[in-house]
Amino acid sequence: MGIDSIIEIIESSQEMQARSEVIRLSGKKIGLFPTLGFLHEGHLELIRQVRKRSDFVVMSLFVNPIQFGPNEDFEKYPRDTEGDLTKAKGKGVDMVFMPPVSEMYPAGFQSVVRVDNITKHLCGRSRPGHFEGVTTVVAKLFNIIKPHMAVFGQKDFQQLAVIRRMVKDLNMDIEIIGVPTIREPDGLAMSSRNKYLNQEERKSALSLKKAMDMASKLAGEGERETKNIITSISELILSYPFTNIDYINICDPDTLEDINLLKEQSLLALAVRVGNTRLIDNCLINIG
């Protein structure tokens, strides 16, 4: 069975724009789910949420080279196009936009969308250029697919914040839907990159969730100094084999700037390497 018999696939931006125009004129609300693919249950929940709110769901399936750094995993990023299309169809995706790289970045391409302050923290520090790659591709997808709404996961908290900022700052008429993180039964946040983990590393990957639980517990017991919390949870993470901390920050959930004392609501954001795999996770800590 050819993959295009599973679900309708569009590869050309022009054709996608024309199709979206017709769908909009028919009065239907278009919902977009952008993904790099290798779909798991977390992604399927995003599809469910956007399906509920819209009349026509478009999934963009595109491993975006410009959001990967030179030493990152663009080439070996896990791909399973046929599996993704089957899952998407099963969850009610109506159309897939799957452009080749040359369609998104033809010769001569030289424009970017850059969000300033909030991209300087957390992953922006350890992955220079990453968010510029994300905002540029998402802005392009918005112009090509013309969605009324688009769905993103809180698993990538900073990405969601950056996209909300871009939409607001550039007056894009698109509703952004944020969906809470979907986890494995033991608490590990679902991620396409979990596929890289071997059995032993998979055990150590749980340290991120354990650290977040410990932070909430410490806050519940009255600890307010973020540096004390960070010290305790760093020790916990490093007590697991194969772990290497990229960053652990406690920050303001709106500005993503570090804070010294917990606020009523604070964001704990973690990036930890387990073996060669970089995992991120986050949680909100509420006090009072």
Ligand code: AMP
């Ligand atoms: P990706 O293709 O992995 O970049 O992810 C596509 C979208 O799915 C992004 O908006 C992610 O934040 C979201 N996502 C990925 N993993 C999860 C998860 N475990 N729970 C909720 N959303 C997720």
